Amino acid sequence: MSGAAAQHRGGGQGGQGKGGDPYRLGHGGGHGHGEATGRGDGGPASKRITTGYGFWIFLLSDIIMFSGFFAAYAVLRGETAGGPGGAELFELPRVAIETGLLLLSSFTCGLGAVATERRNLAWTQIWLLVTGLLGFIFLVLEVQEFAQMIGEGAGPARSAFLSAFFALVGCHGLHVGVGILWCGTMMAQLWSRGFLPAIQRRLMCFNLFWHALDIIWVALFTIVYLMGAGR
Amino acid sequence: MSEGKLERGERGERHDSAPGDEAASGQEFGGGVTGYVVGLLLALALTAGSFYMVSTDLVWGPAIPAALIVLAVAQMGIHLVFFLHITTGPDNTNNVLALAFGVLIVLLVVFGSMWIMDHLSHQLMPMGEMMKRMR
Numbered sequence: 271m272s273g274a275a276a277q278h279r280g281g282g283q284g285g286q287g288k289g290g291d292p293y294r295l296g297h298g299g300g301h302g303h304g305e306a307t308g309r310g311d312g313g314p315a316s317k318r319i320t321t322g323y324g325f326w327i328f329l330l331s332d333i334i335m336f337s338g339f340f341a342a343y344a345v346l347r348g349e350t351a352g353g354p355g356g357a358e359l360f361e362l363p364r365v366a367i368e369t370g371l372l373l374l375s376s377f378t379c380g381l382g383a384v385a386t387e388r389r390n391l392a393w394t395q396i397w398l399l400v401t402g403l404l405g406f407i408f409l410v411l412e413v414q415e416f417a418q419m420i421g422e423g424a425g426p427a428r429s430a431f432l433s434a435f436f437a438l439v440g441c442h443g444l445h446v447g448v449g450i451l452w453c454g455t456m457m458a459q460l461w462s463r464g465f466l467p468a469i470q471r472r473l474m475c476f477n478l479f480w481h482a483l484d485i486i487w488v489a490l491f492t493i494v495y496l497m498g499a500g501r
Numbered sequence: 502m503s504e505g506k507l508e509r510g511e512r513g514e515r516h517d518s519a520p521g522d523e524a525a526s527g528q529e530f531g532g533g534v535t536g537y538v539v540g541l542l543l544a545l546a547l548t549a550g551s552f553y554m555v556s557t558d559l560v561w562g563p564a565i566p567a568a569l570i571v572l573a574v575a576q577m578g579i580h581l582v583f584f585l586h587i588t589t590g591p592d593n594t595n596n597v598l599a600l601a602f603g604v605l606i607v608l609l610v611v612f613g614s615m616w617i618m619d620h621l622s623h624q625l626m627p628m629g630e631m632m633k634r635m636r
Contacts, residue, residue, distance in 0.1 A: 485585075489577070
């Protein structure tokens with residue numbers, strides 16, 4: 271029995287091997303040859319891994335784009351042109367609520383990923399819904415803040431500081447908006463087609479996207495709000 | 502070959518990990534629901550620390566920005582490990598290298614811009630002075 275099992279593993283044929291791929295080139299190599307370590311051993315990675323990796327690269331380039339906005343904000347934060355600065359404009363209680371909402375949505379998004387891994391459709395949908403709703407409340411608060419600032423005459427046209435502020439925070443808000451749309455799309459796809467491999471990959475990418483948004487928000491509330499509102 | 506290893510192997514496609522891949526990190530430290538709970542608690546604590554930092558007189562004023570940045574970097578690390586499942590394991594080499602490159606570019610863009618623009622504004626004449634000389 272154990273000999274047969276060894277043959278089974280070493281040869282890579284039989285139940286787990288895909289037809290026409292006796293050496294399991296497309297499946298991370300044979301089990302007898304050790305594990306592929308990301309250094310080119312063991313043949314091409316599976317589609318799930320290449321998709322996740324590709325999306326990770328996209329997220330990193332998205333973060334690099336954000337770094338441009340952060341750099342602009344850091345350079346222009348003092349250029350208020352006689353207008354209001356961060357200390358007068360920012361309301362930390364609202365920012366704290368926004369931060370809590372986004373952090374909590376990141377958490378529920380992760381719980382959704384766990385439910386997906388357990389192939390539990392109901393809980394995946396519930397956690398996706400909660401994630402989307404939390405994101406939506408976050409967005410409402412942010413739009414409120416923007417409207418209030420513009421109403422006070424502190425719109426993006428007021429000073430270079432405010433242009434940089436609205437560009438940076440607005441860009442993050444735009445990402446959250448896109449994320450909410452994506453969340454709804456994923457719920458609809460799950461509803462109509464269930465846990466297909468392609469949909470699982472998209473869910474993984476959505477989770478990555480949502481967590482990355484939260485990471486950007488950490489930099490944002492620290493550098494823009496907390497440092498800007500400093501005494 | 503241990504049974505555990507066989508188990509992981511037999512589910513297929515477990516040799517490299519995609520970032521955020523629940524299946525790959527489910528059994529590891531920082532995986533599963535426990536990982537998310539731990540991550541949430543740590544992130545909450547760091548966030549609370551950041552907000553407390555600006556509202557209290559406990560910390561010496563000029564040290565606050567540095568402390569805030571330390572807390573933010575720590576929280577980003579928490580997010581990366583517990584939410585995105587970026588670890589230092591061999592199955593994560595690609596992800597970590599991509600991340601390291603991204604961080605390099607981000608630091609170059611942000612600090613490079615601040616450095617250059619700071620020098621520029623030091624060497625530019627103040628606007629009022631320029632107006633005076635142009636008359």
